[in-house]
Amino acid sequence: MIYLLGLLLAFVLVAIYSNPATRACRWREYRQEDGARWVCVHCGAETLGEAGQKPKTCLRDPRP
Template identity: 60%
Template sequence: MHILLGLILAFVLIAVFANRRTRSCRWREFPQGDVSRWRCIQCGAETTGPKGRKPESCHRDGILDD
């Protein structure tokens, strides 16, 4: 019973604290020196940014969601 309650609580916390701006984004990094090219395999959006830091918002259709 405690395990079931713990799992339910974990899913609720993940849903509450997940970053909604990139929830469906799946970024892949292609390093190019100090800067990386990032491509979302979910929607195909591309952007550049610092090496090792995924984009924090969706770039779908070339529009930045804020």
Template identity: 60%
Template sequence: MLVIVGLVVAFILIAVFSNRATRNCRWREYPQGDQSRWTCIHCGAETRGPRGKTPQRCLRDTG
């Protein structure tokens, strides 16, 4: 019973503290020199940014 309560609490904490702006985004990095091309496999949005640092907001609605 204690394990079940712990799992429920863990899922609630993840839901509360996760970044809602990028919750559905799944970024893939394609390195190109010191910059990278980032593509979201969920919605197809693309952007460029520093190598190793995923975008911090969803780009789905920006065209």
């Protein structure tokens, strides 16, 4: 019974703290001298940013 409650609590916490704007994004960091280049493995979007701080929003092109 306690395992079931723990599992339910885990799902609720993931639902609360997950960011739907970047749910499908999987960022890969390529460090450079002045920061980092971030590439999304899922959609191929690229951006420049700070080393160690992945983008917080999805940058893929909206599809009609």
